[in-house]
Amino acid sequence: MTETASRPTLEAVAARAGVSRATVSRVVNGGDGVREPLVARVRRAVEELGYVPNQAARSLVTKRHDAVAVVIAEPETRVFADPFFALQLRGISKELTAHDCQLVLLLTEGRDDHARVGRYLAGGHVDGALVFSLHLDDPLPGLIRGAGVPTVFGGRPGWGDGTRDAAPAVYVDCDNRGGARAAVRHLVGLGRTRVAHLTGPLDQTSAVDRLDGFRDVMVDADPRLVVQGDFTPAGGERAMRELLERCPDVDAVFAANDLSASGALRVLREQGRRVPEDVALIGFDDMLPVAEQTDPPLTTVRQDIEEMGRLMARLLLSGLDRRGEAAGPAGTPAGVVLPTTLVRRASA
Amino acid sequence: MTETASRPTLEAVAARAGVSRATVSRVVNGGDGVREPLVARVRRAVEELGYVPNQAARSLVTKRHDAVAVVIAEPETRVFADPFFALQLRGISKELTAHDCQLVLLLTEGRDDHARVGRYLAGGHVDGALVFSLHLDDPLPGLIRGAGVPTVFGGRPGWGDGTRDAAPAVYVDCDNRGGARAAVRHLVGLGRTRVAHLTGPLDQTSAVDRLDGFRDVMVDADPRLVVQGDFTPAGGERAMRELLERCPDVDAVFAANDLSASGALRVLREQGRRVPEDVALIGFDDMLPVAEQTDPPLTTVRQDIEEMGRLMARLLLSGLDRRGEAAGPAGTPAGVVLPTTLVRRASA
Numbered sequence: 001m002t003e004t005a006s007r008p009t010l011e012a013v014a015a016r017a018g019v020s021r022a023t024v025s026r027v028v029n030g031g032d033g034v035r036e037p038l039v040a041r042v043r044r045a046v047e048e049l050g051y052v053p054n055q056a057a058r059s060l061v062t063k064r065h066d067a068v069a070v071v072i073a074e075p076e077t078r079v080f081a082d083p084f085f086a087l088q089l090r091g092i093s094k095e096l097t098a099h100d101c102q103l104v105l106l107l108t109e110g111r112d113d114h115a116r117v118g119r120y121l122a123g124g125h126v127d128g129a130l131v132f133s134l135h136l137d138d139p140l141p142g143l144i145r146g147a148g149v150p151t152v153f154g155g156r157p158g159w160g161d162g163t164r165d166a167a168p169a170v171y172v173d174c175d176n177r178g179g180a181r182a183a184v185r186h187l188v189g190l191g192r193t194r195v196a197h198l199t200g201p202l203d204q205t206s207a208v209d210r211l212d213g214f215r216d217v218m219v220d221a222d223p224r225l226v227v228q229g230d231f232t233p234a235g236g237e238r239a240m241r242e243l244l245e246r247c248p249d250v251d252a253v254f255a256a257n258d259l260s261a262s263g264a265l266r267v268l269r270e271q272g273r274r275v276p277e278d279v280a281l282i283g284f285d286d287m288l289p290v291a292e293q294t295d296p297p298l299t300t301v302r303q304d305i306e307e308m309g310r311l312m313a314r315l316l317l318s319g320l321d322r323r324g325e326a327a328g329p330a331g332t333p334a335g336v337v338l339p340t341t342l343v344r345r346a347s348a
Numbered sequence: 349m350t351e352t353a354s355r356p357t358l359e360a361v362a363a364r365a366g367v368s369r370a371t372v373s374r375v376v377n378g379g380d381g382v383r384e385p386l387v388a389r390v391r392r393a394v395e396e397l398g399y400v401p402n403q404a405a406r407s408l409v410t411k412r413h414d415a416v417a418v419v420i421a422e423p424e425t426r427v428f429a430d431p432f433f434a435l436q437l438r439g440i441s442k443e444l445t446a447h448d449c450q451l452v453l454l455l456t457e458g459r460d461d462h463a464r465v466g467r468y469l470a471g472g473h474v475d476g477a478l479v480f481s482l483h484l485d486d487p488l489p490g491l492i493r494g495a496g497v498p499t500v501f502g503g504r505p506g507w508g509d510g511t512r513d514a515a516p517a518v519y520v521d522c523d524n525r526g527g528a529r530a531a532v533r534h535l536v537g538l539g540r541t542r543v544a545h546l547t548g549p550l551d552q553t554s555a556v557d558r559l560d561g562f563r564d565v566m567v568d569a570d571p572r573l574v575v576q577g578d579f580t581p582a583g584g585e586r587a588m589r590e591l592l593e594r595c596p597d598v599d600a601v602f603a604a605n606d607l608s609a610s611g612a613l614r615v616l617r618e619q620g621r622r623v624p625e626d627v628a629l630i631g632f633d634d635m636l637p638v639a640e641q642t643d644p645p646l647t648t649v650r651q652d653i654e655e656m657g658r659l660m661a662r663l664l665l666s667g668l669d670r671r672g673e674a675a676g677p678a679g680t681p682a683g684v685v686l687p688t689t690l691v692r693r694a695s696a
Contacts, residue, residue, distance in 0.1 A: 066467075117450065
């Protein structure tokens with residue numbers, strides 16, 4: 001696209017307005033420190049010549065901003081409280097930095113702000129988006145489709161049945177269901193018979209998949225042995241208290257993640273239940289240092305969270321690189337599912 | 349600026365290219381799912397008409413993106429490990445959200461990436477920037493001036509002597525020096541005579557100001573009683589170990605922040621020094637839950653970190669609102685310094 005040479009330059013604007021290049025640049029970038037008559041003169045020249053400032057012109061031609069947005073569909077308070085996100089961002093940051101690509105984290109107070117996130121994504125500020133922690137009824141996936149930016153999801157999106165989206169979403173996930181099965185099988189192998197599950201928030205596919213894995217093994221489980229949590233330590237405490245009231249004879253617990261397991265552990269100790277002697281406990285994530293610093297340290301299902309972040313970024317960047325090619329993004333796999341491993345420590 | 353009506357529309361591009369509005373929109377937003385001959389045809393029409401996509405056109409006219417960048421001049425690993433940043437971001441996020449303004453956090457791996465941050469800021473993606481944790485030899489302030497975006501700094505910038513910058517920088521800070529004086533006076537008031545200071549990183553003005561406050565009170569202090577730390581728990585441990593080797597007779601410690609105080613506390617316990625009986629200890633920040641959960645809980649100098657973030661955002665937004673007015677940003681105060689208060693707990 002060599003036609004860019006015909007695009008009006010900063011110099012042309014400066015000449016038309018009868019001011020210096022520096023003055024044009026200051027006005028275009030906000031007008032600070034330039035007297036009002038000059039500002040008006042420069043703006044008139046900008047309008048008359050149809051001048052487009054550098055970045056917009058460049059991005060119009062190259063379609064590249066060298067920036068990728070990260071959207072975490074949680075309030076900023078949770079983004080900073082849950083080390084899961086910090087780890088995923090670490091992987092993303094390393095990969096983007098290696099490609100001299102700016103990580104643009106869009107923070108929100110809550111779901112009400114997702115329309116604004118959609119506007120920013122649609123506004124031509126980034127080349128693509130990495131989106132995670134989606135909830136089933138979240139408007140974000142629709143807004144992202146509307147924004148038309150290439151996107152890779154962290155965790156399998158919930159609309160993967162083909163009814164809401166023609167093209168399959170590209171995502172990176174871990175084997176939540178298989179990992180859960182391994183955890184529950186381990187508890188059964190210890191001879192435990194009253195095995196419970198503290199779930200994550202069931203509007204997220206990762207929590208649903210882990211519950212499915214639990215049910216794969218505990219086919220005829222007493223429904224009272226499944227209590228809903230929310231992936232937070234406080235949620236784990238609440239769920240564990242409820243579980244002990246419902247089923248005082250519980251002898252094993254699979255918590256949907258390590259943070260909720262750490263909450264459950266506090267309640268078990270408070271109520272005088274020894275872990276693992278009275279109640280065996282397994283978490284999910286192998287979130288360090290949490291999983292190692294609990295007393296006793298947590299047996300858990302390991303997923304490589306940082307690597308998942310890195311892989312999300314890599315998939316997005318390679319998709320962007322391929323966009324000019326005839327093949328298009330057809331070669332991109334719809335979902336990449338990483339394996340999990342059971343890590344044995346003292347709690348089960 | 350009513351001349352915007354003459355700017356070529358999406359419809360005009362669609363008519364010229366002989367395609368639908370939706371196709372133009374898809375091409376302009378990246379070209380996904382549009383066949384190559386159509387992409388080329390649309391791009392030609394875009395070039396010929398000098399069409400500027402919505403956001404760029406809008407921002408050229410209104411100069412507003414309804415987005416503010418936050419830049420923390422630390423590697424992303426520290427951004428997520430130090431609760432100071434989470435608190436400041438909470439205040440910023442609340443204020444920006446109340447103005448339906450998107451918080452755009454620009455993360456980096458380190459100082460080598462600051463040129464890229466400067467490019468993003470200059471690229472017309474945000475209305476302004478909130479910048480904190482500057483270090484003295486950081487190229488970021490210069491890059492930000494070059495980018496020409498309105499900026500409010502968190503913490504007094506180090507070049508405030510007027511030699512590097514014509515216009516005074518707008519910043520929000522707490523009374524670091526006064527707070528440090530209050531802490532050290534409290535230790536002296538307890539009858540302590542060998543009062544030490546574990547500093548922060550001395551390429552940051554907050555650390556320098558707290559050291560100055562210490563020296564205001566301990567005018568003739570033994571220089572061995574001042575040991576450099578870095579605002580992290582590990583830095584506090586290292587500095588405390590060094591201090592105990594140099595001055596085993598130390599009977600009071602003012603640590604430059606609560607995180608380094610928590611590290612110092614671990615070393616004091618490990619070496620059998622009772623706090624506060626043998627060594628009185630004071631931190632800075634009143635960072636919760638850290639300051640309350642140490643054993644003993646920390647006496648500390650409180651600053652309202654979340655409020656500082658909120659105030660930074662408010663100053664930036666009000667400056668942006670005033671930019672059209674004749675008065676300009678002249679009414680903006682150069683620096684806002686918030687008071688600190690001594691919070692007494694058990695450690696001193």
